[in-house]
Amino acid sequence: MPVATEDEAMETLVTPQMVTSKGVWGPETVSHPVSLSDIRKWAIAVYWPETPSRLFWDEEYARTTRWGGVVAPEDFNPFGWPIRTTPAPFAGGLPGKAPQKGENVLNGGQVDTFFTRIRPGDVITERTRLADWEERTGRLGLTLFLRHEAEWHNQVRELVKRRLATSIWY
Numbered sequence: 001m002p003v004a005t006e007d008e009a010m011e012t013l014v015t016p017q018m019v020t021s022k023g024v025w026g027p028e029t030v031s032h033p034v035s036l037s038d039i040r041k042w043a044i045a046v047y048w049p050e051t052p053s054r055l056f057w058d059e060e061y062a063r064t065t066r067w068g069g070v071v072a073p074e075d076f077n078p079f080g081w082p083i084r085t086t087p088a089p090f091a092g093g094l095p096g097k098a099p100q101k102g103e104n105v106l107n108g109g110q111v112d113t114f115f116t117r118i119r120p121g122d123v124i125t126e127r128t129r130l131a132d133w134e135e136r137t138g139r140l141g142l143t144l145f146l147r148h149e150a151e152w153h154n155q156v157r158e159l160v161k162r163r164l165a166t167s168i169w170y
Helices: 016-021 036-047 059-063
Strands: 105-114 125-138 141-153 159-169
Touching (some): 016 125
Antiparallel strands (some): 105 159, 125 141, 141 159
């Protein structure tokens, strides 16, 4: 009698937890208030060695622009400073132990869409959810493409950013 291969024995990488959480927004994470100094330091770091736009650090100049004041670069991350969060689920197997089927994870890329600009004083709230998935068999066997969605809103609930990210589990 033939023995089933590992891929044949494992019919799906989709867990019951994934099925029940699909489309459900998880707990929110709230940033510290964004300061002018946070924006200035971020701009200096990401534009180095060039000088960042005066829009990101010069209050007098920024008041003369269509923004009416300093705004953060679109790639600014108000969560780049430590805040209390729940730990992320561990992926990739345990140290010293080979990963099991479905524990290998690759970054499949992301797409960010920007809406309202972040300004000094803003408090950003992030929420995330498992948007959907697609499972198929490829060169590496059974493979799961997970798509997560994240949204950032400011303190008046204006949408700041939406991210669609893909992770590949095999």
